[in-house]
Amino acid sequence: MELESVPGVGAKTAAALRELDDPEAALRDGDVASLARAPGVSEGRAARIARGAIRAEHDDPGGFAATTRAREIHEAALGLLTERTVTDYAAKRLETIYPSGVRSRIEEVRAFAEAAMEREPDAAVAEALESVEPLAEPGDVRVRDRCLATRDAERYADAQAAVPEVSVEVVDDARQLAELARSYSTVVALDEAFAGVDVDGDVRVEPDALSEPASVVPERVLTFFARNRDRIRAAAEVHRVAGLDAPCDLDALLSALDQLDDDGGVRGDDELDRLATAVDDLDAAVSTAESAANDHLREAIEEQDVTIEGTDLLSLVERGAGVDSLLQRELADEYAAAVEKARDRLVDALELRDTEATARRAFPDEPTYPVERDEGVVGRLREELTAARDRRATRRKRGLADDLAEMRADAETLVDAALELDVELAVARFAADFECTMPELTDDGGFEIEGGRSPLLDVPFEAVEPVDYAVDGVTVLSGVNSGGKTSTLDLVALVTTLAHMGLPVPADAARVGRVSELHYHAKTQGTLDAGAFEATLREFGDLVSEIDRRSTSDAASGAPASSDVSAERPVLVLVDELESITEPGAAATIVAGILESLTEREATAVFVSHLAEDIREAADADLAIDGIEAEGLVDGELRVNRSPVKGKLARSTPELIVEKLADDGGDDGFYGDLLSKFE
Numbered sequence: 001m002e003l004e005s006v007p008g009v010g011a012k013t014a015a016a017l018r019e020l021d022d023p024e025a026a027l028r029d030g031d032v033a034s035l036a037r038a039p040g041v042s043e044g045r046a047a048r049i050a051r052g053a054i055r056a057e058h059d060d061p062g063g064f065a066a067t068t069r070a071r072e073i074h075e076a077a078l079g080l081l082t083e084r085t086v087t088d089y090a091a092k093r094l095e096t097i098y099p100s101g102v103r104s105r106i107e108e109v110r111a112f113a114e115a116a117m118e119r120e121p122d123a124a125v126a127e128a129l130e131s132v133e134p135l136a137e138p139g140d141v142r143v144r145d146r147c148l149a150t151r152d153a154e155r156y157a158d159a160q161a162a163v164p165e166v167s168v169e170v171v172d173d174a175r176q177l178a179e180l181a182r183s184y185s186t187v188v189a190l191d192e193a194f195a196g197v198d199v200d201g202d203v204r205v206e207p208d209a210l211s212e213p214a215s216v217v218p219e220r221v222l223t224f225f226a227r228n229r230d231r232i233r234a235a236a237e238v239h240r241v242a243g244l245d246a247p248c249d250l251d252a253l254l255s256a257l258d259q260l261d262d263d264g265g266v267r268g269d270d271e272l273d274r275l276a277t278a279v280d281d282l283d284a285a286v287s288t289a290e291s292a293a294n295d296h297l298r299e300a301i302e303e304q305d306v307t308i309e310g311t312d313l314l315s316l317v318e319r320g321a322g323v324d325s326l327l328q329r330e331l332a333d334e335y336a337a338a339v340e341k342a343r344d345r346l347v348d349a350l351e352l353r354d355t356e357a358t359a360r361r362a363f364p365d366e367p368t369y370p371v372e373r374d375e376g377v378v379g380r381l382r383e384e385l386t387a388a389r390d391r392r393a394t395r396r397k398r399g400l401a402d403d404l405a406e407m408r409a410d411a412e413t414l415v416d417a418a419l420e421l422d423v424e425l426a427v428a429r430f431a432a433d434f435e436c437t438m439p440e441l442t443d444d445g446g447f448e449i450e451g452g453r454s455p456l457l458d459v460p461f462e463a464v465e466p467v468d469y470a471v472d473g474v475t476v477l478s479g480v481n482s483g484g485k486t487s488t489l490d491l492v493a494l495v496t497t498l499a500h501m502g503l504p505v506p507a508d509a510a511r512v513g514r515v516s517e518l519h520y521h522a523k524t525q526g527t528l529d530a531g532a533f534e535a536t537l538r539e540f541g542d543l544v545s546e547i548d549r550r551s552t553s554d555a556a557s558g559a560p561a562s563s564d565v566s567a568e569r570p571v572l573v574l575v576d577e578l579e580s581i582t583e584p585g586a587a588a589t590i591v592a593g594i595l596e597s598l599t600e601r602e603a604t605a606v607f608v609s610h611l612a613e614d615i616r617e618a619a620d621a622d623l624a625i626d627g628i629e630a631e632g633l634v635d636g637e638l639r640v641n642r643s644p645v646k647g648k649l650a651r652s653t654p655e656l657i658v659e660k661l662a663d664d665g666g667d668d669g670f671y672g673d674l675l676s677k678f679e
């Protein structure tokens with residue numbers, strides 16, 4: 001698939017998509033999670049791109065929801081699904097499901113929806129899904145203790161692109177390489193020519209480093225897993241709770257993740273912890289050891305009676321010797337014991353091993369009071385410990401990075417599968433909540449709904465009365481005020497839209513004739529001005545010409561009617577009280593004219609109107625009229641049969657009220673006379 005051929009994908013987006021491993025597959029599968037991994041592509045945009053790709057693949061001209069109200073119904077249907085997702089991803093992914101007139105596309109979603117309906121929505125899975133999100137690339141990893149070095153300008157550019165996390169330096173000779181080795185802990189030379197060059201410091205010659213960037217920057221994979229750790233753990237939990245097959249050994253993956261800290265460092269390694277603590281606590285431990293030695297020595301001196309011969313004292317004074325000499329002479333043993341104590345303390349406190357010998361030299365053998373550390377030795381000890389810590393960390397990081405790098409693809413599959421499960425569960429919940437069935441989708445016109453219950457009504461779903469309604473061709477739907485005419489149109493529009501999305505519908509059973517467009521015109525509030533009236537009329541004019549244009553072009557191309565949306569019945573037209581756009585008399589004539597045009601073109605249409613009788617009179621041919629009937633007034637309240645009765649002009653509410661008054665009697669025949677006018 002040519003990326004730029006997808007509607008909505010320009011050169012810039014195509015370049016971003018090419019950064020993905022397999023952008024074509026992601027487009028083909030409508031894989032919003034993968035598409036959203038392309039730099040600068042949000043999930044919303046990814047959903048739009050995926051929709052464009054699906055349309056291109058199925059040769060779908062789009063435009064199924066042809067009017068504002070039809071689009072609102074699609075939005076409402078989508079809303080019912082997306083509010084049943086746990087993750088934002090699943091909500092975006094559902095947006096790739098749109099109503100289409102193309103059978104191959106509808107069948108594709110139907111297969112998915114049928115499998116989804118088998119899923120058991122489960123609270124524990126929903127809870128586990130809460131922390132699942134598509135994996136994110138950290139993008140801000142910067143490693144400053146390493147650099148890459150090369151003599152070659154082309155390699156320099158390749159290295160910058162392959163390993164953007166580290167600096168890349170151009171060097172001409174060994175001298176410049178040595179200079180780099182003084183500034184960086186590790187220098188990775190990319191040219192074979194440097195092999196065997198003897199330079200101080202950690203300089204490695206690795207000509208293949210660019211093909212394995214993770215060996216140069218294990219931080220890349222470690223940071224990726226550290227940042228995504230919670231999402232991967234949650235996805236693993238989803239697999240466990242939902243009993244999904246995992247793409248890898250979950251215990252191995254989870255235990256590798258447990259070894260990572262939040263910043264991509266390695267944790268849970270006793271030796272590394274020991275060395276890190278020793279570096280951190282070095283100053284404090286030296287001070288404590290020093291104090292302990294001094295306390296010991298002070299006590300010893302306080303308890304000591306020093307006897308000194310007069311001649312000795314004189315000779316000491318003459319030599320200009322201080323109290324140190326006295327100390328050396330008289331308290332050498334005590335000093336040695338105090339210093340030994342300090343050394344033991346330091347070694348024990350920091351749990352030193354390899355560096356023990358250096359640590360012991362931190363307190364000199366020559367007696368002094370007070371006992372003082374040798375700063376030079378302490379500095380050396382710090383260097384040795386830091387180097388040991390860093391060596392250990394690097395070794396462990398590389399080992400863990402190697403293990404995790406192998407698990408990356410599986411981790412992505414794991415998270416994608418958990419997110420896809422959320423999409424499926426939303427469909428399963430929708431189907432369960434509204435007691436849906438998969439509709440039959442035929443290439444004949446018309447529709448047939450049994451026990452349809454619209455979740456869009458303003459009453460709780462449990463209180464929605466089931467509606468049976470079937471239409472073949474063009475019909476006027478009459479009915480009492482508030483009988484449910486608009487709600488019936490909404491139900492037909494919703495069932496038709498969901499069926500064309502490939503999704504289950506809220507009915508006991510339904511057959512929907514496939515169409516390429518749904519034209520649903522809602523009731524307009526108040527009388528329109530002349531301009532608006534003209535615009536509405538034009539819409540119908542355009543619709544009729546479009547049907548004609550298609551049927552002639554299909555006939556010319558010789559396309560068999562069953563391979564595409566039936567040329568004669570490409571649209572379903574639903575119109576609510578068109579009479580509200582103009583005066584009642586003119587309205588009946590206009591509606592009659594539109595209905596005749598649609599009848600001639602074998603469209604399916606339902607026009608709700610209070611003027612059914614007038615429309616029938618204004619029409620040249622016989623018009624079908626259905627009616628939502630009141631079964632009567634009970635305590636002044638209408639009792640309605642919500643299912644339209646075929647071929648029945650429903651009695652109006654005023655007629656029912658006159659009838660009630662006539663039945664009550666005591667009016668000298670006034671109401672009876674009035675009632676007879678309705679006959």
Ligand SMILES: Nc1ncnc2c1ncn2[C@@H]1O[C@H](COP(=O)(O)OP(=O)(O)OP(=O)(O)O)[C@@H](O)[C@H]1O
Nearest residue numbers: 458459463464465480481482483484485486487642
């Ligand atoms: N199938 C149903 N089950 C339960 N309640 C319904 C059903 N259909 C309609 N209603 C209730 O009746 C109300 C009126 O319905 P609706 O607006 O569809 O009637 P209408 O015939 O179009 O009215 P009008 O003639 O005034 O335009 C709805 O708001 C809803 O509360």
